[in-house]
Amino acid sequence: xxxxxxxxxxxxxxxxxxxxxxxxxxxxxxxxxxxxLQGQSLDEARKMYLEGKYAETKDFFEKQVxxxxxxxxxxxxxxxxxxxxxxxxxxxxxxxFASSKEIPEAYYSxxxxxxxxxxxxxxxxxxxxxxxxxxxxxxxxxxxEIRKHWYQARNAARMLANCEDIQIIDSxxxxxxxxxxxxxxxxxxxxxSYSGDKETxxxxxxxxxxxxxxxxxxDGNLSLFYQNKLQNNWSEDxxxxxxxxxxxxxxxxxxxxxxxxLYFASQGHGSIGGYDLFxxxxxxxxDSYLSPKQLGMPFxxxxxxxxxxxxxxxxxxxxxxxxFLPEDKLVIYTFIPNEEITxxxxxxxxxxxxxxxxxSIKDTWKKDSYASLLEQRNTNNxxxxxxxxxxxxxxxxDNIVYRFFDEFENETAxxxxxxxxxxxxxxxxxxxxxxxxxxxxxxxxxSTKNAMQASIISKENKLExxxxxxxxxxIKARNAEIKYLRQNK
Numbered sequence: 001x002x003x004x005x006x007x008x009x010x011x012x013x014x015x016x017x018x019x020x021x022x023x024x025x026x027x028x029x030x031x032x033x034x035x036x037l038q039g040q041s042l043d044e045a046r047k048m049y050l051e052g053k054y055a056e057t058k059d060f061f062e063k064q065v066x067x068x069x070x071x072x073x074x075x076x077x078x079x080x081x082x083x084x085x086x087x088x089x090x091x092x093x094x095x096x097f098a099s100s101k102e103i104p105e106a107y108y109s110x111x112x113x114x115x116x117x118x119x120x121x122x123x124x125x126x127x128x129x130x131x132x133x134x135x136x137x138x139x140x141x142x143x144x145e146i147r148k149h150w151y152q153a154r155n156a157a158r159m160l161a162n163c164e165d166i167q168i169i170d171s172x173x174x175x176x177x178x179x180x181x182x183x184x185x186x187x188x189x190x191x192x193s194y195s196g197d198k199e200t201x202x203x204x205x206x207x208x209x210x211x212x213x214x215x216x217x218x219d220g221n222l223s224l225f226y227q228n229k230l231q232n233n234w235s236e237d238x239x240x241x242x243x244x245x246x247x248x249x250x251x252x253x254x255x256x257x258x259x260x261x262l263y264f265a266s267q268g269h270g271s272i273g274g275y276d277l278f279x280x281x282x283x284x285x286x287d288s289y290l291s292p293k294q295l296g297m298p299f300x301x302x303x304x305x306x307x308x309x310x311x312x313x314x315x316x317x318x319x320x321x322x323x324f325l326p327e328d329k330l331v332i333y334t335f336i337p338n339e340e341i342t343x344x345x346x347x348x349x350x351x352x353x354x355x356x357x358x359x360s361i362k363d364t365w366k367k368d369s370y371a372s373l374l375e376q377r378n379t380n381n382x383x384x385x386x387x388x389x390x391x392x393x394x395x396x397x398d399n400i401v402y403r404f405f406d407e408f409e410n411e412t413a414x415x416x417x418x419x420x421x422x423x424x425x426x427x428x429x430x431x432x433x434x435x436x437x438x439x440x441x442x443x444x445x446x447s448t449k450n451a452m453q454a455s456i457i458s459k460e461n462k463l464e465x466x467x468x469x470x471x472x473x474x475i476k477a478r479n480a481e482i483k484y485l486r487q488n489k
């Protein structure tokens with residue numbers, strides 16, 4: 001080969017080599033920048049994740065899991081994004097993998113996931129594992145917060161196992177701000193009205209001389225109050241004397257016809273989710289309410305359960321919840337109250353879950369038809385607007401209710417009832433007087449308190465005596481009338 005051609009070929013080889021080296025250099029530089037950009041994107045995504053922007057980072061972490069399916073951290077982050085955005089069933093796979101690789105936070109996420117699915121026993125176990133990890137790292141403050149979740153899940157598990165067997169005969173989805181328009185109490189059970197903001201309700205008893213409501217303080221915390229009617233005027237707002245431990249956002253009061261049993265909703269007292277329903281009773285001896293008792297399932301759920309009322313005259317009850325519904329909707333369940341608590345009593349978890357969540361009201365039925373009860377409920381709403389003005393409401397028996405003095409057929413019974421109403425007025429006046437004295441006592445200095453103490457004790461004893469006599473007089477009136485009707489009908 002001529003020397004000239006050899007030189008040209010050598011040049012071409014050298015040029016080709018140089019070109020290939022430069023090409024490889026560009027590839028390496030490109031890969032370097034890709035890796036650098038990938039790192040920056042991961043840092044940014046983690047930052048957004050820690051800020052709670054789960055919807056914005058979900059797609060990013062999904063791609064990371066697809067690229068590195070065995071990466072435990074990617075599985076945790078993606079699984080938690082799915083949990084926070086409501087894709088519960090999909091989230092479990094990734095969170096379980098992360099927990100199998102000993103990612104501690106995965107147990108916390110699983111605890112929350114199981115709780116949202118009403119898998120409370122599994123939730124208890126997951127929260128317990130995460131709690132133990134935090135305690136082993138001496139993170140006591142954070143561990144105590146997890147302990148609250150653990151207690152809540154354990155309480156929910158207990159409630160599920162003891163789900164009450166009640167007959168739910170109807171359900172109706174309504175707008176949240178107008179739900180009271182669809183609850184038809186008999187006149188004997190009192191009446192409800194909305195407060196000005198429609199966020200709270202006012203309950204007025206059947207005698208229309210006492211009403212209960214909630215009121216917010218300057219910080220927005222709701223507490224329960226009541227007023228007594230004195231002649232034609234309402235008294236000042238008086239705080240209900242509930243135990244102060246764990247009280248939080250108390251609302252939606254209802255009082256049975258006995259004037260003592262109070263139902264209400266609260267976010268405190270160990271609520272298993274938002275508002276829960278509670279019951280308490282007024283203690284005449286201490287002039288205060290007993291420690292509230294949390295109702296069980298199906299009345300309570302992990303959602304907001306706002307309201308419960310029982311129409312003793314018609315034998316119907318209502319409870320209201322936002323379970324499985326949009327924010328502005330509620331469901332009203334009409335049920336038959338049990339005289340004694342009866343449990344579903346099944347060991348089948350699917351049965352318990354179905355009954356606690358009220359998946360089907362027909363599954364709760366014990367009769368072929370509840371048409372007569374529903375007709376009575378609907379008719380009652382019409383009656384409420386047509387009843388003439390009454391003097392009082394006095395239940396004689398299950399079938400007889402008096403609203404006027406002239407309805408008494410026995411003069412002795414009428415006399416007893418007249419005395420009971422006189423005692424009622426004395427009780428109302430003395431109760432308000434006592435409340436005012438207690439208020440002055442709480443604000444007074446030591447000498448003022450010493451001077452007032454004897455008077456307050458005396459009035460408390462007198463009030464207790466009046467209340468006992470009032471009850472006895474009503475019983476005498478009822479018994480005398482029943483005896484007369486039996487002898488003369």
